[in-house]
C-alpha cells in the first residue's frame with residue numbers, strides 16, 4: 001500500500017509511555033518518508049479538526065515524559081453514528097492513508113467504528129488498566145504499578161507503626177490487575193478485586209488469623225471496581241476489631257515518567273504500527289504475547305476476552321499467610 005501521510009492520536013485516560021509511542025511512530029514514519037499529523041485531544045480533536053504536523057524534532061525529549069503531548073479526551077459525540085462519520089470525513093479531508101489510535105478498550109472500539117467506514121486504522125494498546133485481553137501488557141500499566149508500589153511502601157511504614165489495617169484503593173475500572181500486581185509486590189495481606197467475589201467475612205477471617213499469628217499490620221489492596229475504600233473501612237474494622245484506615249491513590253497512578261518496560265513496549269509498538277501500515281496490515285492492533293510483538297486483526301483483538309490469572313491469584317493467597 002502506498003503511504004504518504006498518516007495521523008496519530010491518543011484517546012481515553014492518558015498513560016505513561018504514550019509519548020514514547022508517539023515518538024516511535026513519528027520517527028519510523030519520517031525515516032520512511034511518510035508525513036505525520038498529530039491529532040490533539042483524541043477523537044474529540046479529530047472532529048474539531050485539531051491537526052498539527054509532527055516532525056522528528058517535535059518528538060524530541062519526550063521519551064521520558066508522562067501524559068501525552070497530544071492530549072486526550074473522552075468524547076460522547078464521537079460515539080454516535082454522526083460523530084464517527086464526521087471524524088471519518090476529516091481523515092479523508094486531510095488525505096490520511098491511515099490513523100494510529102493509542103488508547104484503551106473504549107478507543108479500540110472507536111477505531112473499529114472508523115474502520116467500518118473505510119478508514120485504515122492501527123491500534124496501540126495504551127491504558128494503565130491492562131484490561132485488554134489480546135495483549136499481555138498495555139502501555140502505562142507497568143509504570144502505574146511501580147508508582148502504586150512506591151506509595152504503598154510509604155503507607156506500610158505508618159501502618160506498621162500503628163498496628164493498623166490499611167486499605168489501598170487503586171485504579172483499573174473493571175480490572176483488578178493494578179491491585180493484584182502491586183499487592184503481590186508489596187506483600188499485601190488481602191485483595192479485593194472485581195474478578196473474585198470473596199465474602200468480606202472470609203477476607204477478614206484471614207486478616208484476623210494473620211494478626212493472631214503476630215502480624216503487626218496488614219495492607220489490603222482494593223480495586224476501584226469493587227467500590228470506595230470509605231465503605232470498607234467501618235466494615236473491616238468491625239469484623240476484625242483492628243483499627244482500619246484507607247487511602248485512594250487516585251491520579252498519581254496515571255502520571256510520572258514511564259518505566260523502562262513501558263518505554264520499550266511503546267517504542268516497539270509504535271515502530272511496528274508504522275511497519276504494519278506500510279505492509280497494508282491495517283485494521284489491526286499491535287500486541288505483545290508471551291514476550292513477542294505481533295500485529296493481529298482488530299476484530300480478533302476486540303473479541304479476545306481478558307483471562308484472569310488464577311495461578312497468580314492463588315500464589316498471592318499462599319504467600320500472604
Ligand SMILES: Nc1ncnc2c1ncn2[C@@H]1O[C@H](COP(=O)(O)OP(=O)(O)O)[C@@H](O)[C@H]1O
Nearest residue numbers: 012013074075078079103104105106107109110
Ligand atoms: N463502542 C464505541 N464506539 C465508538 N467509540 C467508542 C466506543 N467506546 C468508546 N469509544 C470512544 O473512545 C473514547 C475513549 O474510550 P474510554 O473507554 O473512555 O477510554 P479507553 O480507550 O482508555 O478505554 C470514548 O470517549 C469514545 O469517544
Ligand SMILES: O=P(O)(O)OC[C@H]1O[C@](O)(COP(=O)(O)O)[C@@H](O)[C@@H]1O
Nearest residue numbers: 012013104105127128129171172173
Ligand atoms: O480520568 P477519569 O475520567 O476520571 O477516569 C478514571 C478512569 O480512567 C482510568 O484511570 C484509565 O482508564 P482508561 O484507560 O480506560 O481511560 C481508570 O483506571 C479509571 O477508572
Ligand SMILES: [Mg+2]
Nearest residue numbers: 104105106127
Ligand atoms: Mg479503558
